[in-house]
Amino acid sequence: MTQIDASELQVDEIPAFPTQRSCPFHPPGEYAEIRQGDTPVRVALPSGRVAWLITAHDQVRQVLASPHVSSDRGRDNFPIRFKQPDPEITEKFKEFRPSLIGVDPPFHTRLRRSVITEFTVRRTRELRPRVQEIVDGAVDDLLESGKDGRPVDLVAKVSLPVPSMVICELLGVPYADHDFFQDRTATLISFKRAPEDGLKAFHDLGDYFRDLVARKEKAPTDDLIGRLIVAGRENGDHDSEELVGLAQLLLIAGHETTANMISLGTVALLEDPEQLRALREDPDTLMPKAVEELLRFFTIADTVTARTATADIEVGGITIRAGEGLIASGLAANRDPHAYPEPDSLDITRNARNHVAFGYGVHQCLGQNLARLELDIVYRTLFGRVPGLTLAVPAESLSYKDEALVYGINEVPVTW
Amino acid sequence: MRVIADREVCVGAGQCVLTEPDVFDQDPEDGRVLLLIAEPGKTYEDAVREACDLCPSGALSIAED
Numbered sequence: 001m002t003q004i005d006a007s008e009l010q011v012d013e014i015p016a017f018p019t020q021r022s023c024p025f026h027p028p029g030e031y032a033e034i035r036q037g038d039t040p041v042r043v044a045l046p047s048g049r050v051a052w053l054i055t056a057h058d059q060v061r062q063v064l065a066s067p068h069v070s071s072d073r074g075r076d077n078f079p080i081r082f083k084q085p086d087p088e089i090t091e092k093f094k095e096f097r098p099s100l101i102g103v104d105p106p107f108h109t110r111l112r113r114s115v116i117t118e119f120t121v122r123r124t125r126e127l128r129p130r131v132q133e134i135v136d137g138a139v140d141d142l143l144e145s146g147k148d149g150r151p152v153d154l155v156a157k158v159s160l161p162v163p164s165m166v167i168c169e170l171l172g173v174p175y176a177d178h179d180f181f182q183d184r185t186a187t188l189i190s191f192k193r194a195p196e197d198g199l200k201a202f203h204d205l206g207d208y209f210r211d212l213v214a215r216k217e218k219a220p221t222d223d224l225i226g227r228l229i230v231a232g233r234e235n236g237d238h239d240s241e242e243l244v245g246l247a248q249l250l251l252i253a254g255h256e257t258t259a260n261m262i263s264l265g266t267v268a269l270l271e272d273p274e275q276l277r278a279l280r281e282d283p284d285t286l287m288p289k290a291v292e293e294l295l296r297f298f299t300i301a302d303t304v305t306a307r308t309a310t311a312d313i314e315v316g317g318i319t320i321r322a323g324e325g326l327i328a329s330g331l332a333a334n335r336d337p338h339a340y341p342e343p344d345s346l347d348i349t350r351n352a353r354n355h356v357a358f359g360y361g362v363h364q365c366l367g368q369n370l371a372r373l374e375l376d377i378v379y380r381t382l383f384g385r386v387p388g389l390t391l392a393v394p395a396e397s398l399s400y401k402d403e404a405l406v407y408g409i410n411e412v413p414v415t416w
Numbered sequence: 417m418r419v420i421a422d423r424e425v426c427v428g429a430g431q432c433v434l435t436e437p438d439v440f441d442q443d444p445e446d447g448r449v450l451l452l453i454a455e456p457g458k459t460y461e462d463a464v465r466e467a468c469d470l471c472p473s474g475a476l477s478i479a480e481d
Contacts, residue, residue, distance in 0.1 A: 065474055109427075116428035116447030121437075124430075353435075354470055364429045364472035 014050055017043040017081070017327075024400045025268065025297075026344060031055065031332050038338075039316045040326070046191070051079035051306065051325035052318075055332035057339035057356070059316045060305070063328050064361035069307035071363060073102045079306040079325035081405065082191060082198065099245035101253075101304065101363060108362065111246065114231070115366065118170070118224050124369040127166070131373060134165050135381045142414075143386070151392035151413035158382065159262040159412070160255070163374055167254030170370075171247055172223025173212065181205065185252050189405040205252070209244040224250070250367070257300060258371050260401070260408025262378050265294040267412060268346055269383070271395050275348050276383065283380050290348035291375045296355035297346050300407040302331035305359050330356045388416040417456060418479040419464055421449045426475040435470060436463035449475060 018030035034041050040052040040059065054060050063069060072078065074097055097103070100111060117123065138158045146152035160182060168175040187193050187201040213225060217240065220226040225247050232238025269276045269290075279286045305328040313320045320326055334355045335343040341350075358365035365371070382389065391398075392413035399410040419439065428447035432440035439460055441450040456464055468476040 065472070112427055113446065113448075116442075117444065118447075119430075120428065120442040120444075120447045121430040121433040122442065122444070353466070358429075360472045362427050362473050364427065366429075369430050369434070 014042050014044045017045050017051075017053065019402065021400070021402060024396065024398070025346075027302075027331050027335060031329070031335065035332060035336070040318055040320065043327075045079055045081050046083045047080040049077060049079055049325060051077075051327050052320050053332075054315065054326060054328045055336065056316060057333040057336040060328040060330065060333035060356055061360045063307065063313060063315055063320075063326060064305055064356070064359060064363070066313060066361070067105075068309060068311040068313055068322075069326070070104050070310050071102055071108075071307060072104055073097050075308045077323055077325040078308050079303075079327050081303060081306075082195065099242070099249040100366065101249065105362065111242070112362070112366065114228060115224070115246065115250075118227075119366050119369060121369050124373050127170075127370070128373060128377070130169070131162075131166055131377050132381070135162055135374075135377050138162050138165075139381055139385055143416075146415065149415065151415050154266060154412040154414045155259070155263055155409065156411075158378065159259040159266075162262065162378055163258035164255040166370070166374060167251055170224050170254075171250060172216065172221050172225045173247075173251060177208070180208070181251060182255070185256050186404075188252065189256065190403055191405070192403045205248050206244060209248050209251075210240075213240055213244050213247065253365075254367055254370070256406055256408075258374050260300050260406055261294065261298065261371070261375055263409040263412050264298045264300070264407070265291075265375065265379060266382060266389075267391065267395050267398065267409065268294065268297065269379070270389065270391055272346060275346070279348060279379075280383050280387075283384070286348055287376050287380060288372075289351065290379070291372055292352040292355060293346060293348050293350060294375070295357040296334045296340070296352040298407065299331040299334045299355070299357045301357070301359075301405070302329055302407065303327050304405065305330055305356075305363075328356075328360075330359065386416045390415055417461060417464065419451055419454060419456060419468075420477045420479055421451050422475045422477075423448045425473050427473045429472050431470040431472065432467040432476060435467040436460060439464060440467060 018028035021028050034053060035055045038056045040054045042050055043053045044050055054063055138161050142152055142157040145157060164178050165175050184201040184205050187197055216226050217229055220229045228243055229238060279290055308325050309320045309322050311322050334357060337343050358368040392415045398412060401408040401410060426448040428442060430442060432449060433442055439453045439456050441452055442448065443450045468478060
């Protein structure tokens with residue numbers, strides 16, 4: 001295969017990273033064009049940086065599993081998507097180095113190991129009864145709010161409260177503070193916000209957790225943050241600032257992503273009455289497959305899997321040079337026809353378990369089993385308890401989060 | 417078929433346990449992979465191969481001997 005040297009390409013030939021969706025359920029049309037040839041292509045990001053876009057399922061897994069890539073957001077060529085017009089702010093953003101997802105081994109290995117036991121398959125399953133209670137409470141609230149027949153927003157009543165309450169209880173964060181952290185998270189991941197507002201949201205959340213961790217250090221509570229303080233002191237490696245960063249990341253990652261999957265999955269199933277009927281008739285068989293298929297189909301955190309190469313990597317017939325940025329597009333990989341027959345069809349009977357919606361490699365989502373549990377319970381409960389559930393407006397006229405790092409829907413008015 | 421699980425590489429994603437809980441578990445002490453059956457028979461072959469494919473960290477492999 002021909003080797004292409006990136007330096008031979010002219011900068012003005014580099015297309016902009018495609019972000020415009022023509023249909024809310026499918027990737028931007030350019031993804032299919034880029035895929036032809038299955039060779040990584042260079043794209044220009046709104047930040048002014050250039051990155052290799054990788055779209056083939058096997059290549060995405062290859063680079064994300066490679067030891068020669070870095071997740072460190074502070075590297076010069078890291079594929080940042082946010083616009084950063086002011087060099088002074090760009091410099092300040094070097095502090096913006098999220099815990100876990102923004103660090104490399106061996107530090108990442110130690111940090112991840114400190115918290116794995118909280119998210120094992122067994123520990124997550126033990127949470128089922130409590131998560132079911134939380135979901136039942138949210139659905140009660142939805143039914144009560146709409147008993148006069150007026151449309152109710154599913155996002156406000158179910159999608160956001162459920163994962164927010166679950167992660168709050170697990171971490172030991174007061175749910176009463178949800179308006180604060182939901183607002184700051186939305187700002188943080190929005191492409192529309194001003195850079196200084198993103199920085200402020202990040203600092204606000206940091207200050208909040210600094211205060212919370214300090215209180216738990218005085219009197220450790222029986223929750224994830226409290227347990228990590230106790231374990232850290234026993235091992236002699238307790239680091240307050242490290243825990244602040246970790247807790248902040250877990251809170252952000254633990255509510256916004258699952259909330260969007262609840263909304264998108266519900267809308268997609270309501271739009272597909274035949275598959276929804278099958279799912280309602282046999283949830284025990286079909287729900288686990290439906291959850292994986294919906295995760296594949298939407299891949300809401302498409303470009304979180306950005307990296308910088310730390311050595312030359314051969315991928316799909318080209319060489320990505322050490323120091324160059326790359327985006328391993330989970331959404332493109334999960335729509336790769338070589339990996340999934342008829343990739344653009346939602347098919348809840350297929351085995352989609354090898355999707356990369358949770359990423360791949362050492363950074364694969366820590367909370368994936370918790371996300372699966374929440375989605376399973378929410379879809380079962382919602383479709384089971386509200387047989388007449390229906391969208392109050394056409395799906396195509398909903399407000400989708402095209403302007404955010406994590407895809408989703410802003411509001412989903414429903415009736416029944 | 418012999419399964420090799422590298423606990424130094426494991427990141428505790430739990431994909432193997434979801435795929436075949438008879439063969440794989442997670443250590444309650446550290447969340448990393450535990451092999452319940454080191455040499456699973458034919459019954460488990462497909463599931464073990466799927467678990468190896470799904471493992472995100474490359475901690476699982478099969479020694480064909």
